[in-house]
Amino acid sequence: MILLARQPSDSQKILEAMLQRLPQTHKEYAYVRERLGRVKAGLAGEQRVDAEWLELDLPTPHYFLHDFQTMNDFGSTHQMDTIFLCPHFLLILEIKNITGILSYDASYAQLTRTTIEGTVEGMVDPFLQLERHVAWMKKLLQRERFHLPIVHAVVLATRNGILTKGFEGQPIFHVTGLRSCIQRWTEMYQPVKAETLLPFATRLLSMHTRLKKEMTVPFKEMMKGVVCPHCGNGQRLQYHYRKWTCPRCGLVDHNALNRTLEDYRLLVGPQLTNRSFREFFAIESPNLAYKLLQQLPLKAEGEKKYRKYWIID
Incomplete structure (x- = not known):
């Protein structure tokens, strides 16, 4: 069962919103586009691993929490690509969609890859990331007085990531190795009572929180208004006769308000006023802004000029 x-991710959505609102001549445009490409590649890798699970004969009951995010007691964040729970064990996966020749030096905690062009790039040590997540999970299990063995691994989502000898002894394998690892761990650990698993999985789910992402470009440098999703480069839609229309491509966007409200949530935050709404949506008339605000899924607080609105998730 998939609980999460x-x-x-919000990171992807923020980058997409930024790319729509940055002029192509902006100094950060190429970086944002490249970063978005990496994030999308990461999601594609995670989805490749998700598809592999569908072909496996898994212990029952079992529960998945994908892209689990939370904060520890010290205010630091934890983001786990996949948490898999079954009566035999709890598995934390770090999924990598990396191509090239991969090398690892445990003594320096250093992961590098050599691209097909011969460029050597340094990368974050995924094993240290996993060990940190495991330590947090162990404390949670102790606090909840629930015993379940924890296993962890890095999964390569593409066969074009070539592992070298430096990875010997490390918990890492290609996605096709998931089947044999699940079987081995299932045989290795005795199961707990099946009915005790769901309460802990539900407890984990209750701790999931969407973490705030920071923007790399100041919002003031982005184009305002309701932008055309087809034309890009900040092309604004025009509002006439209760319709948002693109003067360039002729698109009539019936979802323009809600789509732009989501941009506002990602780039500004969950709270609006009539003034901030007009500034972001590039609307001059306070009366028109008020009418449009009534069409959106918002919670209003206060009266008249002191009224504030909150975006409802």
């Missing part, structure tokens, strides 16, 4: 489904 995988979805495009």
